[in-house]
Amino acid sequence: MMRTRPLKVALLGCGVVGSEVARIMTTHADDLTARIGAPVELAGIAVRRPDRVRKGVPAELITTDATALVKRGDVDVVVEVIGGIEPVRTLITTAFEHGASVVSANKALLAADGATLHAAAVQNGVDLYYEAAVAGAIPLIRPLRESLAGDKVNRVLGIVNGTTNFILDRMDSTGAGYSEALDEATALGYAEADPTADVEGFDAAAKAAILAGIAFHTRVTIDDVHREGLTEVTAADIASAKRMGCTVKLLAICERSADGRSVTARVHPAMIPLSHPLASVREAYNAVFVEADAAGQLMFYGPGAGGAPTASAVLGDLVAACRNKLAKTTGVGESAYTRLPVSPMGEVVTRYHISLDVADKPGVLAQVATVFAEHQVSIDTVRQQGKDGEASLVVVTHRAPDAALSATVEALRKLDTVRGVASIMRVEGE
């Protein structure tokens, strides 16, 4: 049908995502040809274990020498679905040096050292695409980078980790504790045997770094992202959230400061009102809520992980990279011209929900309120519950800097009448 020479694609990695990419490239070859304007063929697939059976993947393309594959010189686009920092960073920069564009799903590498990769792509006149690195199949990078290119993004609030959303959804709907919900997630395949990267928020923090960089046209790495996991969220926290008309979500939050001179990026559990569009994101789904000056409030929703959804994002990027190769051009690359600094967590301004165990005697509320006032943290509501000499006090604040709240809590702990701080949770999405 077409007379153009086929574009050649090298695949690095052939696990759940890679084998799905290879499968779709074969089954949808005619569609891809029509959409790109030339046929596209697999030039080679680099794997670590060549003897593993890969259904539907041509055996003659398998190699264990990834370096030789990216150095071939006749490869137009390298698709990287291995993950991790090294040897992948070296493989990608080598691919660039040999004239190949790269499509990657590697959030860890992009969040750790995206600047190096972007610079290398520019230097070699090729593309670096990574839609699959954030929230799987959900189109996010391209909408943020291109559709909103004429707008000013002020805030990104995202549920970007399916495992933790599944756990919190179960805790919310069944009243289960964290461990019980994690066990269920593991049994159903939503959590890995070692769930650390998910439940401690590392995965979400990498995605927050990538989103913040693109949304605010600056550079943000995972080290700039304040990170708290959800391992300390209790059934009592979820119940408290319900009483406030809220639910608890692990959120990745990227914000422009009020004066516009800096940005913040953080990942932590937070209460959000049930009326917020993110509150109804159930099970392992992901969703990203974007607030922009002109566009207003947008939300992007879909499956955040899995072989096929991630392959969908990879293939969309592959079509773009191939089209650019044919047109001898490149797409929109990194845009980091604002050079906005990333402020520390202490400067984040938000609301807080604090549960205190206190002595059930007169004057306690006055003492507690005085401590908040001394730190200029204004109280929105207080709820007292008491029985048998023990009482709990639930305080919800107005917006205050995180540092002021931390100092308040430290001072509260020193009060004789405060037996303990049962929980502190931020309140977002209002």
Next chain:
Amino acid sequence: MMRTRPLKVALLGCGVVGSEVARIMTTHADDLTARIGAPVELAGIAVRRPDRVRKGVPAELITTDATALVKRGDVDVVVEVIGGIEPVRTLITTAFEHGASVVSANKALLAADGATLHAAAVQNGVDLYYEAAVAGAIPLIRPLRESLAGDKVNRVLGIVNGTTNFILDRMDSTGAGYSEALDEATALGYAEADPTADVEGFDAAAKAAILAGIAFHTRVTIDDVHREGLTEVTAADIASAKRMGCTVKLLAICERSADGRSVTARVHPAMIPLSHPLASVREAYNAVFVEADAAGQLMFYGPGAGGAPTASAVLGDLVAACRNKLAKTTGVGESAYTRLPVSPMGEVVTRYHISLDVADKPGVLAQVATVFAEHQVSIDTVRQQGKDGEASLVVVTHRAPDAALSATVEALRKLDTVRGVASIMRVEGE
């Protein structure tokens, strides 16, 4: 900061959207320069009424001669926010002939004659972008055309008209009838003095045509779209939907047929389950739900209209068109290679909710059930309610072709025991 010559933009129309575009081009000039790689300046603004005061719009740029403006030859991009078919079609093709790319928000023209415009753009080596034509600020065209370019879209279900969603949301939340809810929408500025284009579904049908063409890589015009408005939706229909755990939405539905050889596009009120992500889209918000082979279920949500949101979409396209001009390339254009025919409404397969007023006597249900069976429409559930010789029968069917359902209803009307068909509504989103 930049040495490149400024890119010149001509604005056709300076109403709610156009004046917002002009305003943002001025206030965000530095950001646009950085994102495009060159400054961008307004070369002229064509309006019909030059004496109308336009706050923040430079008076010296105003002209009433749109034709002369697009013929100037030094204009890089024309932004068209006039609307309607002529003279806009001629202005756009003239702009193409004079080397300008075009960014348009014109759903009516794109849905009536997109093929002519796309062909003219290709012939002149320029871009035609129109993100703002469908669902305002919500990025849809670019995600469908580019992010999902490696996937196969099977269905698009959208709430793409804010006015009708506001009316249905009010009917659902307050129990109001259609007229009362329309009055409220008019009073609040959500409905125009003549609401025909919205409430009769013309606006949504234009958007359905555009979405279907892009989703299925084929050509669909507004004449191919089956269209039913919401003027006949009653408070009783909304109440019936609630009893089924559903709500009523005016949906634009684009589907690939089961055998993949044709597509359908339609706009009509439909019941959808409350658990469906579209069910929680309130007030005048828009949302589009997309089902693709690999990506699974995605949803895009946001404000579907308004000056600033629409300007956001226009400016995103403007940045893309300007970047392409600088790089001397063009973006992804029309992709209509599948040439899939559009099937008539009779071939659409879906479920139905039918309310019948029947005589309250033995044997009626058997008679009714026989008519359904004769037309091979299988019944899922039946609910009977009767008093004082009158009764109502609510039938929900399994999936059946629309033509079979129509024939069934015609036959039911002829039964002596059926006093009337109170309502027929399709059930979607399952």
